[in-house]
Amino acid sequence: MRVSRLFSHTLKELPSEAQVESHRLLIRGGFIQQLAAGLFGYLPLARRVMNKIEAILHEEMQKIGGQEVTMPVILPSDIWKDSGRWYQIGAEMSRFTDRKDHEMCLAMTHEEALTDLARKIVKSYKQLPLLVYHVQTKWRDDPRPRAGLIRVREFTMKDSYSLDTDWEGLDKQYRAHYQAYFNIFHRCGIPVQAVTSDTGMMGGKLAHEFMYLTEIGEDTIITCPSCGYTANRQVAVSRKEPLPGEEPKALEKVHTPGCKTIEDLAAFLSIPREKTAKAVFFMAEIAGTSEETEEKLVMAIVRGDMELNETKLANAVKAKEIRPAREEEIEAVGAVPGFASPRGIKDALVVVDDLIPESSNLVAGANETDYHLVNVNYGRDYQAALVTDLVAAGEGDRCTRCGASLKAAKAVEVGNIFKLGTRYSESMGCVFQDKDGDTKPVIMGSYGIGVGRLMAAVAEEHHDKDGLIWPVSIAPYQVYLIRINDTQDDLPCEKADGLYEELLEQSLEVLYDDRDERPGVKFKDADLIGLPIRLTVSKRSLEAGGVEFSVRGTGEKRVVPLEKVLEEVKETLFTLFQELQAKVVPQEYRD
RNA sequence: CGGGAUGUUGCCUAGUGGCUAAGGCGCCUGCUUUGGGAGCAGGAGAUCGGAGGUUCAAGUCCUCUCAUCCCGACCA
Numbered sequence A: 001m002r003v004s005r006l007f008s009h010t011l012k013e014l015p016s017e018a019q020v021e022s023h024r025l026l027i028r029g030g031f032i033q034q035l036a037a038g039l040f041g042y043l044p045l046a047r048r049v050m051n052k053i054e055a056i057l058h059e060e061m062q063k064i065g066g067q068e069v070t071m072p073v074i075l076p077s078d079i080w081k082d083s084g085r086w087y088q089i090g091a092e093m094s095r096f097t098d099r100k101d102h103e104m105c106l107a108m109t110h111e112e113a114l115t116d117l118a119r120k121i122v123k124s125y126k127q128l129p130l131l132v133y134h135v136q137t138k139w140r141d142d143p144r145p146r147a148g149l150i151r152v153r154e155f156t157m158k159d160s161y162s163l164d165t166d167w168e169g170l171d172k173q174y175r176a177h178y179q180a181y182f183n184i185f186h187r188c189g190i191p192v193q194a195v196t197s198d199t200g201m202m203g204g205k206l207a208h209e210f211m212y213l214t215e216i217g218e219d220t221i222i223t224c225p226s227c228g229y230t231a232n233r234q235v236a237v238s239r240k241e242p243l244p245g246e247e248p249k250a251l252e253k254v255h256t257p258g259c260k261t262i263e264d265l266a267a268f269l270s271i272p273r274e275k276t277a278k279a280v281f282f283m284a285e286i287a288g289t290s291e292e293t294e295e296k297l298v299m300a301i302v303r304g305d306m307e308l309n310e311t312k313l314a315n316a317v318k319a320k321e322i323r324p325a326r327e328e329e330i331e332a333v334g335a336v337p338g339f340a341s342p343r344g345i346k347d348a349l350v351v352v353d354d355l356i357p358e359s360s361n362l363v364a365g366a367n368e369t370d371y372h373l374v375n376v377n378y379g380r381d382y383q384a385a386l387v388t389d390l391v392a393a394g395e396g397d398r399c400t401r402c403g404a405s406l407k408a409a410k411a412v413e414v415g416n417i418f419k420l421g422t423r424y425s426e427s428m429g430c431v432f433q434d435k436d437g438d439t440k441p442v443i444m445g446s447y448g449i450g451v452g453r454l455m456a457a458v459a460e461e462h463h464d465k466d467g468l469i470w471p472v473s474i475a476p477y478q479v480y481l482i483r484i485n486d487t488q489d490d491l492p493c494e495k496a497d498g499l500y501e502e503l504l505e506q507s508l509e510v511l512y513d514d515r516d517e518r519p520g521v522k523f524k525d526a527d528l529i530g531l532p533i534r535l536t537v538s539k540r541s542l543e544a545g546g547v548e549f550s551v552r553g554t555g556e557k558r559v560v561p562l563e564k565v566l567e568e569v570k571e572t573l574f575t576l577f578q579e580l581q582a583k584v585v586p587q588e589y590r591d
Numbered sequence B: 001c002g003g004g005a006u007g008u009u010g011c012c013u014a015g016u017g018g019c020u021a022a023g024g025c026g027c028c029u030g031c032u033u034u035g036g037g038a039g040c041a042g043g044a045g046a047u048c049g050g051a052g053g054u055u056c057a058a059g060u061c062c063u064c065u066c067a068u069c070c071c072g073a074c075c076a
Helices: A020-026 A042-064 A078-082 A112-123 A167-189 A261-269 A310-316 A327-332 A423-428 A449-460 A491-505 A517-528 A539-543 A562-581
Strands: A034-038 A038-044 A074-076 A096-097 A104-106 A128-140 A154-164 A193-198 A205-214 A219-223 A230-232 A250-253 A277-286 A294-303 A319-324 A348-353 A361-368 A369-375 A386-388 A408-423 A431-433 A439-441 A443-450 A478-482 A510-513 A531-536 A547-551 A557-560
Touching: A020 A449, A038 A042, A042 A128, A042 A154, A042 A167, A042 A423, A042 A449, A074 A078, A078 A104, A078 A423, A078 A478, A112 A128, A112 A154, A112 A443, A154 A167, A154 A449, A154 A510, A167 A193, A167 A205, A167 A408, A167 A443, A167 A562, A205 A219, A205 A449, A277 A310, A277 A327, A277 A361, A294 A327, A310 A319, A310 A386, A386 A423, A408 A423, A408 A449, A423 A443, A443 A449, A478 A491, A478 A517, A478 A557, A491 A510, A491 A531, A491 A539, A491 A562, A510 A517, A531 A539, A531 A562, A547 A562, A557 A562
Parallel strands: A193 A230, A294 A348, A348 A386, A478 A510, A478 A531
Antiparallel strands: A034 A038, A074 A104, A096 A104, A128 A154, A154 A443, A193 A205, A205 A408, A219 A230, A219 A408, A250 A369, A277 A294, A277 A319, A361 A369, A408 A443, A431 A439, A531 A547, A547 A557
């Protein structure tokens, strides 16, 4: 491809909207154009990167037995009603009616569509196991797209779906994906960590997320440097140390004027925060099987020194959505914000962290302004509907497995794998007959990787002050060939044109900067676009004996005789591929 | 959905109620130049996001609205 014909152009100045480096460089390099919030056009350079990423996805999926399909991008409501998600998912799903007034939606994922295909095709255990996948556009009306391609509304995703007769089969396919995902990310030149995660709207039993660690990430992962425990903060657990046991003492009401926070309270009473119980209120929408959802006030109690994990709470009460409760909603059940206590409230779902029953004589609210209760004991003074782990793990907490100090890090989720189990097969009637003639639901898994997000993550990982540095496996082209024009001498142009033809004949992917521009412009653009190899043909290089050869990111430059350039390019590309391939190794499975 | 910020030509910006909205980049024409975003000359390109209002006078002040970005909520 000649740069003079390329459908894009580079920018000298930083686009003011772009805040993160991957976004800036992809715009400046002429890879993408934004159309609206979370909506992008992908220009030829980006398209080629994504084609290569997709080719890797196809290869790794087919290696583990995947068969490619295409499903509609517009789906009828019926199948979503079958699974129940029509009612569970909110505004993130875009719905509309067709001309016949049928309810439809834009596919935000394809579990239902795939399960529908499977229930029509799979009849017998003899057909299983199966692995079906697709690479398609999905739409999620995210309330807040951000950071360029990291979080968008319309995106291309590789989704695969495994179908098995039993849990052992699922486990096998799940582990196959676990390994395939590491292969994919390593082939794309990006380091990832697999962490256990929340199953979110997918439902199901177990999930891993593949995390690329970066400051711009919006997920937090918790890792143990000692034993290797890693989890998304949404589900991470830490060791909770109970205080030394005490005999329950008599309940006592004390005057605590203006003490609305745990800090105020602990300071006023001169007690450690561990001796207090914190009450946090949420409104939870409990999902039903129909359009009716019940909104209920949830009162969560954790020890004063600990932080509530909202995901754990939402999962504990099986809520579709939770949001902080408003003051009047709290007051409606008889509680007093700032001085709230589970004692004597009505019509609220009380959920207590499992450390609370082991903690005696805590200070809690009195449900009366400016008063708290001292020596509150779970069981004696109040009861809860649920007792479970509600506490957020954080930096410095103790690992539950080995006791070492946990670390927290920011990350971007570039892939996920879910053990769905029978979540969709049961609700949608995707069943098969086993050897004994029994009818059983298919055991399913679902596995996703976002193509654009992966490209952005690679851009985030591989760049320097001058521009992008694409890993050879997904670079839009392999070679950036520069010709430096000379008004006195046609030879550099002729040699460069000739070299371009030769590179093409050898099926090498080359971007040829044939523009009538000054050298500086071409060098800057070459750095910005970030192809692995740069070749420069100029009067100077010819006088020095050939073509200047440099590898992006190394700073190294040397002159290679014209007749050896093709060989040198091939060898270098091979070496670069080898370096990436060296990272594709078996991974230990952790859950 | 809450909080904050910003909308001036394809991009980056100036313009602090007063003449024909200014500059740089990019683009077009010509000349010159050719190893790290050149120079000279000429040119095209804006109903200042939109609507309403205040005023003798609005890019500038007010109201509403739309859009985008950031933080939070949410989410893969």
